[in-house]
Amino acid sequence: MKTKAVRLYGEMDLRLDEFELPEMQDDEIMAEVVTDSLCMSSYKAITQAQKHKKVPDDISENPIILGHEFCGTIKKVGKKWKDQYQEGDKFVIQPNIGDIRGYAPGYSFHHMGGDATTIIFSDQVMENGSLLKYNGDSFFEGSLVEPLSCVVGAFNAQYHMKKMYSYEHVMGIKEGGAIALLGATGPMGFLAIDFAIHGPKKPKTLVVTGRTQKKIDMAARLYTVEEAKKNGVKLVYVNTRDIADVNKELRKYSEKGFDDVFIFAPNEEMVTYGVKMLAFDGCLNFFSGPADQEFSSRVNFYNIHYNSTHFVGTSGGNTEDMKQSIELIENKTVNVAKIATHILGLDHAVETTKVLPELEGSKKIVYTHKKFPLTEVDKFDENSDDKYIRELKSIVERNGNLWSGEAERYFIQNAPEI
Missing domain, CATH: 3.40.50.720 (NAD(P)-binding Rossmann-like Domain)
Structure with missing residues (x-):
């Protein structure tokens, strides 16, 4: 199966590629990524490249998929995991997968990372309990579980x-x-x-x-x-x-x-x-x-x-912090929508990641199957030639000028595919 993904080849050398995924094994899981939240940690990774602790030395020949704050649905489950995961389940990922090298999805692997349409989770992820079920109202909020878990972890570590x-x-x-x-x-x-x-x-x-x-x-x-x-x-x-x-x-x-x-x-x-x-x-x-x-x-x-x-x-949250964060979001105790200030498609992920420190606002949410320029969620053009953009603006306004599950569902249904 082919996938599209943003891959790192060297310092500031990011490329949007289309390539063939290997055949999924019986101890693996194939998943569709829907959203990835761009993180300053990813910017550090692209500026440091092989000097980064989590980035392998051979990325010039074997590039890694960027992005570690992602959410999506499970497409196919290997025999080993049939009793624990089902096709169609929503998921979020705990990037700290227990790798002795410190490797993590979004930094270190060729076939799993958030800035991609389809990925394959290796056995290690499930063995470590790092593939977590998520039943929240939206995918973008699922992408914000990981950053919230960093805060939860910091508070818990005091x-x-x-x-x-x-x-x-x-x-x-x-x-x-x-x-x-x-x-x-x-x-x-x-x-x-x-x-x-x-x-x-x-x-x-x-x-x-x-x-x-x-x-x-x-x-x-x-x-x-x-x-x-x-x-x-x-x-x-x-x-x-x-x-x-x-x-x-x-x-x-x-x-x-x-x-x-x-x-x-x-x-x-x-x-x-x-x-x-x-x-x-x-x-x-x-x-x-x-x-x-x-x-x-x-x-x-x-x-x-x-x-x-x-x-x-503290550096990130552990799996228990992730579970607590999932519950906080699912129960709407913490409103992570307040920090989702921009959306974009995968076609603009490369250029946006490269200039993250220069951008205003908070979290930038990538919809990996969509073509869409980086846009502030409260700045949609009410005079746009695209009817769906005008309707999107109306939905955002109804939700207090915040991105929402309603806005996301409408966007996914109407925005052009990549």
Whole structure:
């Protein structure tokens, strides 16, 4: 069977190819990808290519399929997996498939990745429990399970003493405590705001910072102070661009310091003042993955010794985080549609991935079977010559100018095939 896929051959060498998939084996599963969410981690992969930990050395001869935030349906099930998976099942993928080399779909494999029409899952994926069933309302929300799981995993990885001087730790953010989300005006930061407000453990105080007022205003519009208050959370947005002493300024909202601090940008200065912001037994999570292998910052060991401050670094979510994220989306506890700001077809995935850091907005959703230019979901042309575009605009407006399951179904039915 032929497939179309975006493949990586070398640094910034991305190509949309059509090629023949091998014959599926009895211990494999063939699947149709419907959506893939473009991720900055993929941009790191294409800029580093073979230097990236997860990218094989031989991609110039054996290119890999890009994309690890994808959702679709199962087309064909090998004999080994007939009792666990059925044709027509919706799925999402946990990219951390337990490969000893650190390899993952979207970075490392020739026949499985998100920017493709049809793929084949190897036995290893199912053996590791990484092919997960998903019953959500839309495919695009399924593509956002993985990024949400990264946030869920970060919150779950936090820990605090059960009581003072205890060596027993309670996992997760401190319930009823104070959280600071530093540099949290990108898509992952937005998900963290949503999860902090609506998740199972809620803080009493939530401070969100950024350096670009337009992005802060967008966050405040999507995640309002009033909505947070309804959930028992005092939410404050702060632009830190012109603040000389961020620690001093933010302590106005939590004088004792913050129980949980999350760093959403690989910025040395941010880490330094984030460490200073920690309360007694405070936990700092360095969420943002730096490209620089020598990235470092000053750490106050006095506070580690006397104030029991501690540090966590998380990279992605595990399978349990994925399952929790699926449930949050299926139950509409967290509204991931708020971060789906653009859609596009597979024909524009190469050029869009190459310029991801330059693009405004949040998540860009690729519909892998469609031909469609990169388009903001609230900017469809009401004067378009295409009747389906005008109707699409109407659907988006009915859904609060957000992409939705209704919009997706109409788009899939009417947009041109690739």
